[in-house]
Amino acid sequence: MFWQTTRFRIDLGQPRVMGIVNVTPDSFSDGGAHASSASALAHCERLVREGADILDIGGESSRPGAARLSASDELARLLPVLRGAVSLGVPVAVDTCKTEVMRAALDLGADIINDISALLAPGAVEAIAAQPACGVCLMHMRGEPPTMQECADYADVVTEVCSFLAARLAEVTGRGVAAERIVLDPGIGFGKRVEHNLALLARQPELLALGRPLLLGWSRKSTLGAVTGRAVNERLAASLAAALAAVQQGASIVRVHDVAPTVDALRVWRAAGLGARAEPAALHNPGASGTALNSCDRR
Numbered sequence: 480m481f482w483q484t485t486r487f488r489i490d491l492g493q494p495r496v497m498g499i500v501n502v503t504p505d506s507f508s509d510g511g512a513h514a515s516s517a518s519a520l521a522h523c524e525r526l527v528r529e530g531a532d533i534l535d536i537g538g539e540s541s542r543p544g545a546a547r548l549s550a551s552d553e554l555a556r557l558l559p560v561l562r563g564a565v566s567l568g569v570p571v572a573v574d575t576c577k578t579e580v581m582r583a584a585l586d587l588g589a590d591i592i593n594d595i596s597a598l599l600a601p602g603a604v605e606a607i608a609a610q611p612a613c614g615v616c617l618m619h620m621r622g623e624p625p626t627m628q629e630c631a632d633y634a635d636v637v638t639e640v641c642s643f644l645a646a647r648l649a650e651v652t653g654r655g656v657a658a659e660r661i662v663l664d665p666g667i668g669f670g671k672r673v674e675h676n677l678a679l680l681a682r683q684p685e686l687l688a689l690g691r692p693l694l695l696g697w698s699r700k701s702t703l704g705a706v707t708g709r710a711v712n713e714r715l716a717a718s719l720a721a722a723l724a725a726v727q728q729g730a731s732i733v734r735v736h737d738v739a740p741t742v743d744a745l746r747v748w749r750a751a752g753l754g755a756r757a758e759p760a761a762l763h764n765p766g767a768s769g770t771a772l773n774s775c776d777r778r
């Protein structure tokens with residue numbers, strides 16, 4: 480399977496690592512804002528050196544209870560970093576749910592829109608459909624970040640996440656976005672309690688029936704803290720275990736903070752031959768023998 484994005488057609492015959500880049504706000508001065516862009520860009524460069532296949536740049540925190548940011552503040556944080564990131568040779572995703580931010584990011588050459596609200600904002604589907612090839616990640620969330628943990632009620636979380644993603648996929652493709660441009664994400668931690676997140680891992684193969692690749696974000700999340708009793712900065716081992724388990728359960732892309740250790744873990748997983756997929760990359764791309772581990776095919 481492939482994920483079509485603006486500049487890259489990403490071969491998902493092997494699992495891919497999406498490195499998280501949070502653009503840290505600095506409200507003290509323009510100099511401070513400039514410094515935080517420079518350090519975010521340095522972080523992008525580091526993640527690429529560590530083997531990230533995709534960068535995911537976010538300007539707004541979507542953690543439970545987080546305050547909302549205006550589109551212009553979000554753009555002021557994002558755009559300077561995005562400008563530099565698009566020259567690093569890997570596909571760049573922008574993590575946003577605002578239509579205005581999507582448009583500006585796509586104008587600057589972003590490859591992927593990663594939307595935790597699955598393009599539900601007015602005009603968002605149109606903004607994606609207006610582009611010939613940008614990629615999109617549609618994620619399930621119950622409620623909105625400030626209050627989402629109050630909405631965590633499900634009769635059957637896996638079935639409900641599945642139906643939501645199926646409906647969004649149908650809507651977005653129906654409005655002119657090719658299915659090949661879309662990946663799906665059950666949204667670990669977004670309006671879900673520990674038992675819901677763990678059920679989504681245990682029964683993740685059911686989501687594969689939707690017919691599109693899965694992106695999973697477990698890195699450092701609170702469910703891992705609940706399971707291990709560890710604080711957020713002590714969850715590396717738990718995050719690696721979750722990433723590998725997600726891949727073993729069929730995930731094509733893992734969204735992580737700790738790129739180098741995740742790349743190592745996946746190398747071992749692949750070396751053991753555990754990565755054989757129903758659709759090996761070679762069947763789709765017979766000319767490309769010996770593709771480098773972290774390469775993405777340019778369109």
Ligand code: 7PJ
Nearest residue numbers: 541593616618664666667695696
């Ligand atoms: C996710 C995300 C995720 C996708 C965040 C955090 C919270 N985008 N953005 N999937 N999580 N697609 O990293 O803890 O799980 S922000």
